[in-house]
Amino acid sequence: MPTPQGKPSRTPRAPRTPRETDGPKRATVQEVAEAAGVSTATVSRVLNGNYPVATETRRKVEQAVRTLGYVVNAHARALAGSRTRTVGIIVQDIIDPFYTFIAHGVQRQAAEDGKLCLVCSTYGVVGGELDLIDALHEQRADAVILVGGGVDDPAYRRKLADRARALGREGSWLVLCGRPALEDGVPAGVVDYDNTGGAHAITEYLLGLGHRRILYVGGPEQLSVHQARVAGFRRAHASRGLEVDERLIQPGAFSRRFGYERVAQLLRDGSAGEFTAVFGANDGVAVGAMQALREAGLRVPRDVSVVGYDDIPLAAEVTPALTTVHLPLEQMGREAVRLAVALRGESDGPTGTRHVGTHVVIRDSTAPPPAPAP
Amino acid sequence: MPTPQGKPSRTPRAPRTPRETDGPKRATVQEVAEAAGVSTATVSRVLNGNYPVATETRRKVEQAVRTLGYVVNAHARALAGSRTRTVGIIVQDIIDPFYTFIAHGVQRQAAEDGKLCLVCSTYGVVGGELDLIDALHEQRADAVILVGGGVDDPAYRRKLADRARALGREGSWLVLCGRPALEDGVPAGVVDYDNTGGAHAITEYLLGLGHRRILYVGGPEQLSVHQARVAGFRRAHASRGLEVDERLIQPGAFSRRFGYERVAQLLRDGSAGEFTAVFGANDGVAVGAMQALREAGLRVPRDVSVVGYDDIPLAAEVTPALTTVHLPLEQMGREAVRLAVALRGESDGPTGTRHVGTHVVIRDSTAPPPAPAP
DNA sequence: CTGAAAGCGCTTACAG
DNA sequence: CTGAAAGCGCTTACAG
Incomplete structure (x- = not known):
């Protein structure tokens, strides 16, 4: 049972004693390294595939990973490395099709880039956006995509700019999707539709x-x-x-x-x-x-x-x-993550903007006005 | 530019040299502690509010947090502590209203519990579910909610059960939402509708x-x-x-x-x-x-x-x-996260199942059959 | 191609 | 009520 503070109460059990049912204990790089007879550095390198490793060594490591059922800990990875491979998206209400389709585009593009997607809805709560940006900042999301039109008063924009700068200091980017750009020099991208x-x-x-x-x-x-x-x-x-x-x-x-x-x-x-x-x-x-x-x-x-x-x-x-x-709702979502990715590539790139096209679709609900009454 | 391996290429800049534009450098507990004249342990305690701290001490820490613009690093927190305050949800397609509404329920309940939500879609890719469970496992999500009916062959269920056990070893839970329970003893919850x-x-x-x-x-x-x-x-x-x-x-x-x-x-x-x-x-x-x-x-x-x-x-x-x-789609989503939370409370609780009700709604598309042709 | 070691930024017994 | 210190599980220069 959580205590009133929301923290789990201390259990009387000795900490870190594996349960009987644990089976092959949760493995770490350390253990994989031992099992494979190599160093943790080597394990990390085969896992990430970003560095040359001898074929035989690789094989041993992969074998160990398999038999131990090793699953990397993304948090340790994020802490030691720098990227989290995670993007955050903030919408007003995920069941509103406008947002659903944009979120869908974000998700697909993120998936194609090997990223996971944290999706948050404000449900119209005042200040909700700001709190969610902070929450996503805590998660060190590679990008925070803010979707939909915003209230447009100077005080609010200043707060948004502060968040964007805080994110920027972390190497992350705020991307505004369908909302006017912030003032010059603020590290925020924008995906614009007219x-x-x-x-x-x-x-x-x-x-x-x-x-x-x-x-x-x-x-x-x-x-x-x-x-x-x-x-x-x-x-x-x-x-x-x-x-x-x-x-x-x-x-x-x-x-x-x-x-x-x-x-x-x-x-x-x-x-x-x-x-x-x-x-x-x-x-x-x-x-x-x-x-x-x-x-x-x-x-x-x-x-x-x-x-x-x-x-x-x-x-x-x-x-x-x-x-x-x-x-092009889905495309707007995709554009937003592409922009964030591009932006992160630059050492200290300027604000970027991406425009998506818009056009009238004529269907059956329009006709000339009725002739004036006789 | 990412290299072919997808890792950022080494930049010629010296590592960890803050940019000119960094302003108040990204702060850590360490720095907050120094600024407030206390230990990092104390900072952690006021941040988490889970331990008594003298009023004056708290004030100093809060002050330091504010002036430094400190934002806790969720990854460091997750690594040092145990909970990630994150739930994962896997659906087939987020734009399908059936899934959208369930995801909506998951999100709302998660938000009320102070958790963030990682949402993933398989888009019908074979084996997509399994890969996504692994990805969410890497993230050490507090719970992984799998929504919708599944293919029902023994080999597949065995793979699912393996994943559930791996998650269980981590103290996390797999929750099946609208899919038959796995075999007895597998640590997975289920939210069932008839x-x-x-x-x-x-x-x-x-x-x-x-x-x-x-x-x-x-x-x-x-x-x-x-x-x-x-x-x-x-x-x-x-x-x-x-x-x-x-x-x-x-x-x-x-x-x-x-x-x-x-x-x-x-x-x-x-x-x-x-x-x-x-x-x-x-x-x-x-x-x-x-x-x-x-x-x-x-x-x-x-x-x-x-x-x-x-x-x-x-x-x-x-x-x-x-x-x-x-x-009750939204409710099913909510139930799924409530169940996961309840399950985590138990030291090694058994499989749990939650049933949600269902009823016929009579509207205008039904009537007695036409009289047989004369 | 590989390893030893430092360090990422927190939390948590343990000891006052 | 508070602090010193260990440790969470990785990655990454650095040095062969």
Whole structure:
């Protein structure tokens, strides 16, 4: 039983006495060395394969490893060497497909590079990110990948920069994935996808179809992603000399539920005025909006067009299939670990940035607005 | 640049010379101790809070920690102490909702217990599980949680048992989540959900509705989960003295795609005979089947009823909402880490098993079979 | 190609 | 309540 401090209570047994059932006792390099009749240095060298070793010697060591069932201790290795072969990733919520797919990319790339992956979710806890960075720092992760848009106030960015520097001193790297770069000189990489550009492109598509009153729903106001997407939305209007009715911008959560409820409400009370298209801040919001429209007796895309952002699988699976901005989520995850690896190669390299492309995917949820009432 | 062996090449710089930019050099307990004017033992004690320390002493140490920006090295800690405060989880594919939700539960429970989570996916690679268990063993994870049904041949189970014993010697535990227990005496826990019972219950529900020809689609034949579900399907028929037409059992992948393709094909060539209901081996398969039925002009549930298994969110989101067997996925993940923690508390406890409940959720995809053609 | 030895950064009996 | 010292299990210059 753990004590209140969470430490195991002292057992009355003599320490380090192997259990009866232990069988071949847990082996160490020391024991492998003895069994093979060589030094521990030699064992280490055959294990790591990073140094020439005579064939016969190698054979003896491998034999000993096998018969003793030796499994290297990664902690001893990490302490004596320098790399941990571990990357950490911090997301908001692993069950949100946006994060799941990025985490998936991180995991695959890490696996290909022979690294293991520590995944952590903040679940929206304030300061959670910072604590998790610290926890991953304790683990001396080779890289810490922070995914998703962040709150964007100066005090917070300063704290993040401090963490990045602390990590940098350790030879590790903070990689921001989908969040603006920190100030110059801070050792942090960034994997960037163009929120403003994507939002601009899909808004322009809607405008080109003839829509003039587009409702923008969802997205937490403090998040950098949200701000960037709204900026693209506005810029597309501005390029055509159009003004946007502020009532049409309805920030909120990034959830299906929010999309559903807010659109249902606006349809009910009309407080945003009329609209012929809905731009969901992400696919979840858009799908929620579609449901609200359907329940109000409106047809998509005949009466109202709907678009989303991210292109999670759901977007292609709903009916009608959703027009949206495609983000290469898995690739973003892969890019993040590749960047970290590249960065570690440099003795004291500067901040690096990697951009991934984005494009509009036109499916069945968009059409020209209905002809004005006769 | 890594050399071909994957090790960093020697740099010409003198080792351990701090970079100009290092700022407050990476601190160690040693340095914290000096700064605070105490011994390293004392620093360790205030850091771990597991031993009485004078208030004033504690204050000095905490102060030193803060000004030096000290971050404990988890590897040194793991090597000197015994626990790593890390759990490992192995799934087949993190983007499959079944696994995502279990992983989510593992992660939350681990976080609540102050542990970090190493998550690994096999992506269906043969032997992947075994290699990943070894990798997690190297990391000395406090527990290794293996999720999902496994291939069920004796040779494989023997290998698994070997791994479990090796882990056990280390004081760590293998926990099988949704897979049959290993032989007696092997130090492995299991979190069990009743596949046979669930399949029996939902089949019985369909039978009670009047269906007599139910198509069972999907599920890889070698997997223990599949075998258990089919067993439940058969037993439900047997209880009513009904025979099952073997052509109605169509194993295959656990995917939406397979469900779609196989049902489409059977509808085309009629090689399974008639059927009035479809039992998808999991929700994905069931949703694929619904799509195939719809495209063939059949209506669900009016012409054909459809049920699934697992109750992932998709099940409630499709139209019509899917009748299925509910599995408490998140809870299963949580149970797995709780079990591991409990097991570690015991000096040499026996194999433990935890059962989680299962129940049928009736939604809109089921109805009595259509009346026989007039 | 190989070995002896130092050292990585902690924790934990042991002894006050 | 505190400290001196051993030891956890590896890797890596250094020296042949």
